[in-house]
Amino acid sequence: MTISRRGLLAAPALLVAVPALAQQRVPNSELVKPGTLVMSTNPTLPPVQFVDSSGQLRGMRIEMGTELARRLGLTPEYVRVEFSAMITGLNARRWDLINTGMFYTEERARIMQLVRYEQQTIGISVPRGNPKNITKIEDLAGLSIGVEQGGFEFRRSQDLIEDIRKLNLRPPTVRAFDNFAVSFQALRVGQLDAAISIDSTAKEYEDRGDFTHALKGLYGTPVTVGMRSRVLATAVAAAFTEMRADGWLPTLMGRYGIAGWDEGYTVVGPT
Structure with a gap:
């Protein structure tokens, strides 16, 4: 190979x-x-x-x-x-x-x-311990969220913005990065409140002890x-x-x- x-x-x-x-x-x-x-x-x-x-x-x-x-x-x-x-x-x-x-x-x-x-499905990762107590999509209102540019996850981030807007809440700010590794690094150093990825990746990072897998099963x-x-x-x-x-x-x-x-x-x- x-x-x-x-x-x-x-x-x-x-x-x-x-x-x-x-x-x-x-x-x-x-x-x-x-x-x-x-x-x-x-x-x-x-x-x-x-x-x-x-x-x-x-x-x-x-x-x-x-x-x-x-x-x-x-x-x-x-x-x-x-x-x-x-x-x-x-x-x-x-x-x-x-x-x-x-x-x-x-x-x-x-x-x-x-x-x-x-x-x-899509998952939401947050800093360890979930300091902002994110348990539902409404809790993402007004936060800064990272995602890889150009992919389906980015499209779903726009759906997330619209779903939160429909709840009459301030939508999150979505920042697009070249790839997921850069997005998660920004989350690690405190430049983001959350990061979007597939659930299996969010779980992997949680299992490693890097982040908390706060939301899962979104947009199958x-x-x-x-x-x-x-x-x-x-x-x-x-x-x-x-x-x-x-x-x-x-x-x-x-x-x-x-x-x-x-x-x-x-x-x-x-x-």
């Missing part, structure tokens, strides 16, 4: 190689590099995608992408890049597949091929991988179906406490 140095973040040149299956199931004409599944990821969301202390990519989605590549008879390669550059990079054929926990939206389904595989939405090629997307959907049938994917997600997508793996996108 190789990691490209393309993108906005530097990365190690090599991780442990994972043998591909003997038969390649996607023609090279549909791929950026022959025999390779090039995937973009933003590794700032532990435990599902992150960089460990030795500089290696880890997490549920990294393991999942590696297994997807193996079942397609391809060698996995990861490009570390901010989410805001991923869709334009996909269109420019810099990578084959966006594997970063991209939430499903109808807008995205109109511009790329999507396969839903995961169900996620399916999570997807995104592709330019419908041929590749069809093969990925078939691989997901196999991974679920033989228990590999449920076992992986269960280990990380992630809810899987239970409505079948179908390709949604332009034809």
